[in-house]
Amino acid sequence: MRDAQGQGDGAGAAADAAPVRYKLTVAYDGTGFCGWQKQEPSEVAGGGEGEGGQRDGGDGVTRAYSEGTPRMESVRAGRVALRTVQGVLEQVVRGVCREPGIELMGASRTDSGVHARGQVAAFTTWPGSRGIGWPAERGAERLAMAINSRLPEDIVVRVAEITHGRFDPIGDCEAKGYSYTYYVSPRRPLWDRAFVHHVRHPEGLDIAAMQAAGAMLVGEHDFAAFAAAGHGRLTTVRRINALSVRDISGEDEPAGTRIRMDVSGSGFLWNMVRIIAGTLLHAGIGRMTAADVGAALASRERRHAGPTLGPEGLCLEWIRYGLEAGGQSPK
Numbered sequence: 001m002r003d004a005q006g007q008g009d010g011a012g013a014a015a016d017a018a019p020v021r022y023k024l025t026v027a028y029d030g031t032g033f034c035g036w037q038k039q040e041p042s043e044v045a046g047g048g049e050g051e052g053g054q055r056d057g058g059d060g061v062t063r064a065y066s067e068g069t070p071r072m073e074s075v076r077a078g079r080v081a082l083r084t085v086q087g088v089l090e091q092v093v094r095g096v097c098r099e100p101g102i103e104l105m106g107a108s109r110t111d112s113g114v115h116a117r118g119q120v121a122a123f124t125t126w127p128g129s130r131g132i133g134w135p136a137e138r139g140a141e142r143l144a145m146a147i148n149s150r151l152p153e154d155i156v157v158r159v160a161e162i163t164h165g166r167f168d169p170i171g172d173c174e175a176k177g178y179s180y181t182y183y184v185s186p187r188r189p190l191w192d193r194a195f196v197h198h199v200r201h202p203e204g205l206d207i208a209a210m211q212a213a214g215a216m217l218v219g220e221h222d223f224a225a226f227a228a229a230g231h232g233r234l235t236t237v238r239r240i241n242a243l244s245v246r247d248i249s250g251e252d253e254p255a256g257t258r259i260r261m262d263v264s265g266s267g268f269l270w271n272m273v274r275i276i277a278g279t280l281l282h283a284g285i286g287r288m289t290a291a292d293v294g295a296a297l298a299s300r301e302r303r304h305a306g307p308t309l310g311p312e313g314l315c316l317e318w319i320r321y322g323l324e325a326g327g328q329s330p331k
Contacts, residue, residue, distance in 0.1 A: 021164065036119070037084060039081070090104040092150045098131060105121060113312055121169060144157045174320045174322055177264040179263075179314070182261075184201065184256055210283050213283035218243055223269055227269035227271065230270070243263045245261050261277060274311065282306040292304075
């Protein structure tokens with residue numbers, strides 16, 4: 001029997017091969033991806049909305065994607081594989097290890113357009129005869145090099161390391177850190193437009209007001225007002241360990257042009273960080289006070305918090321594990 005964390009059969013692998021579990025720290029530009037998690041919707045013939053899809057092309061087929069949705073080649077008949085980080089990376093890992101049954105597990109299901117510097121993923125390989133698998137003696141650093149040589153330009157494995165066989169990127173996580181970056185200017189950003197949220201407010205943002213509003217969210221609370229509908233979690237109670245707002249404007253920019261929020265916690269609900277970013281934006285332009293943010297939190301009603309900002313300003317910075325589970329992902 002295979003370990004539950006190392007699902008699938010490596011074609012031709014020896015049945016008694018000692019499994020090796022690898023932990024990957026991954027960075028990616030989320031612009032061209034439909035998020036982290038694999039998505040392979042089916043095409044449904046005829047009318048109706050099938051799987052929440054969109055009617056495409058007037059050909060009588062309802063699809064769960066639009067014409068401009070990034071896609072990748074699917075290996076499942078009757079399915080369309082949307083281009084996701086997990087899907088692309090898993091295919092490359094399978095090719096490098098020559099194990100078509102490898103399944104890659106990620107720590108955080110980042111949404112479409114969200115970036116990462118410190119996403120963590122893991123998989124188990126079963127080294128066997130004829131070069132199947134990636135044995136420990138071949139080296140984790142060489143594994144990262146082999147994977148990176150096949151990855152597209154918008155993903156890179158920063159670190160590969162051997163971990164214990166039961167390492168669970170999701171269950172073993174102790175804390176995560178995200179950043180959200182605002183670009184405050186009457187002029188739109190150009191070179192980094194996919195990595196910042198553009199704010200045109202002529203008076204700029206009041207960083208002190210944003211910090212005061214953010215302080216209301218630190219600690220353990222019910223964050224129902226800061227979660228998207230349909231989040232699917234049994235509880236909306238979460239703990240925010242720290243939240244800061246600071247000016248990171250470059251030397252050739254006016255003060256207050258780039259403002260960054262950093263938030264860390266034990267876990268986050270669907271769109272929670274983007275809603276926090278929108279709430280702090282409203283505090284920064286004077287539409288909400290710290291007291292308003294506290295009242296929104298206490299209300300547990302989504303309509304009392306700020307807007308959900310776009311994904312482009314959001315980045316998963318790091319994930320922390322206990323020492324026995326692999327430590328902290330590199331920053």
